[in-house]
Amino acid sequence: MTAFLGELGKKLAERSVTLLVLPGLLWVATVAIAARLGHRHALDPYRLSTWVDEFVKSTGSQTTRIVAVTAGILGFAAATGLAASWIGRLVERLWIIPGQRLPARWLTNARRKRWNTAHEKVAAAARAALSDGAVSAHAPDLAAATNACRKISPVPADRPTWIGDRLRGLDIRVSARYRIDLSAVWARLWFTLPDDARTELSAAHDSYTGAARLFGWATLYLVVGVWWWPAVVIATAAATAAWLQARSATATLADLAEAAVDLYGAELARKLGLNCPDRLTPALGEEMTKLLRKDETLNPPA
Numbered sequence: 121m122t123a124f125l126g127e128l129g130k131k132l133a134e135r136s137v138t139l140l141v142l143p144g145l146l147w148v149a150t151v152a153i154a155a156r157l158g159h160r161h162a163l164d165p166y167r168l169s170t171w172v173d174e175f176v177k178s179t180g181s182q183t184t185r186i187v188a189v190t191a192g193i194l195g196f197a198a199a200t201g202l203a204a205s206w207i208g209r210l211v212e213r214l215w216i217i218p219g220q221r222l223p224a225r226w227l228t229n230a231r232r233k234r235w236n237t238a239h240e241k242v243a244a245a246a247r248a249a250l251s252d253g254a255v256s257a258h259a260p261d262l263a264a265a266t267n268a269c270r271k272i273s274p275v276p277a278d279r280p281t282w283i284g285d286r287l288r289g290l291d292i293r294v295s296a297r298y299r300i301d302l303s304a305v306w307a308r309l310w311f312t313l314p315d316d317a318r319t320e321l322s323a324a325h326d327s328y329t330g331a332a333r334l335f336g337w338a339t340l341y342l343v344v345g346v347w348w349w350p351a352v353v354i355a356t357a358a359a360t361a362a363w364l365q366a367r368s369a370t371a372t373l374a375d376l377a378e379a380a381v382d383l384y385g386a387e388l389a390r391k392l393g394l395n396c397p398d399r400l401t402p403a404l405g406e407e408m409t410k411l412l413r414k415d416e417t418l419n420p421p422a
Contacts, residue, residue, distance in 0.1 A: 143204065144197030147340055154348030162350055200340065207336030208329065215283040215332070215366065227280035235277040238269035283370045290374040294381050298405030302381070304413045305388070312388045313380055321380070324373040331366035334358055 161167050219228025245262040273285040275292050294302050310318065338358035345352035381400075389396035389408050396404055 143337055144200040147200050147204075147337065147344075148197050150341065150344055150348070150351055150354070154344050154351060158347060159349050162348055204336035204340055205333055207339050208333035211332040211335045212329065215281050216287060217280065217284065219278060219280050219284075224280040228278065231272065231277040231280070231282075231285075235269065235272045238265070238272055239276075241265040242269050283366060286367075286370050286374055290377055293378060297402070298381065298385065298400055299402045299409065300381065300385070300405040301409045301413060302377075304409055305381075305385075306377075308392070308412060309380060309384060309388050312384050312391060317376075317380060317384070321373070321376050324369055324376055327369035328366060328373055331362045331369055334362035334365065338362060 157164060157167060217224055219225050242262070242265040245265045249257075249259070249262055273279075273282060273289070275285060275289040277285055279285045279288060291302050294300050313321070335358075338355045341351045341355035341358060345355060385400040385405070385408075386396045386398070389400060389404055392408060392411060394404060394407060394411075
């Protein structure tokens with residue numbers, strides 16, 4: 121039995137198992153508590169401890185039963201972890217979907233109205249600063265209005281969520297500055313980046329996917345809340361933490377991706393055989409985009 125538990129501990133130390141099984145074990149334990157306590161005795165520690173004692177006595181020292189129960193619990197926990205990961209991948213898609221269809225269109229229209237109102241305040245503050253020539257006197261008001269507008273969206277709002285607009289803003293900024301289609305250039309740029317830059321980008325992306333996975337766990341805990349109301353509190357806390365982590369990770373990921381273009385875009389151009397002596401220019405970015413898009417496959421020459 122000691123050898124079995126020791127080997128089990130080694131397996132739980134693996135990263136993939138840690139991400140799936142350990143959170144799954146917590147969820148399985150929550151389900152068991154919910155089934156035992158319910159809403160009426162949700163916070164009754166005596167009832168819970170009595171049930172645990174009965175469970176331990178029922179297993180006794182029968183090694184086979186302990187191994188079977190442990191294996192069943194771990195299997196259920198792993199399956200639950202996979203379900204949370206699947207929900208997380210779905211959440212990632214929902215965060216960045218376009219805002220043309222309902223109900224996403226309702227959210228997009230609401231965010232667009234908020235952004236337009238905030239942008240009007242920015243324009244009003246800028247006009248006030250220019251009208252009397254005292255730009256420095258109006259600088260605090262202009263900065264506050266600009267920050268309020270950026271909190272809604274860094275670009276004109278066109279997605280149901282801030283995350284979608286932040287990632288869309290990355291494409292817009294890179295295209296406006298360098299005339300680069302980031303979707304066509306990114307894979308080649310990735311091979312140009314040094315290891316430390318790729319490590320930072322990977323860490324930011326892992327944080328983003330981890331936030332989506334945490335949102336998946338929040339969904340599963342919300343389901344348990346049907347039988348045990350404290351699970352709703354857990355789900356709310358997890359969902360809030362997931363959203364805050366996702367926003368932070370998205371901002372970091374977008375900033376790092378834009379920095380990668382700024383710092384290594386010229387090097388990519390040189391590796392592609394283009395004439396880029398010092399820095400990336402819009403003309404060179406447009407040429408690089410045309411080269412990597414391979415547009416001739418869609419519009420072959422006559």
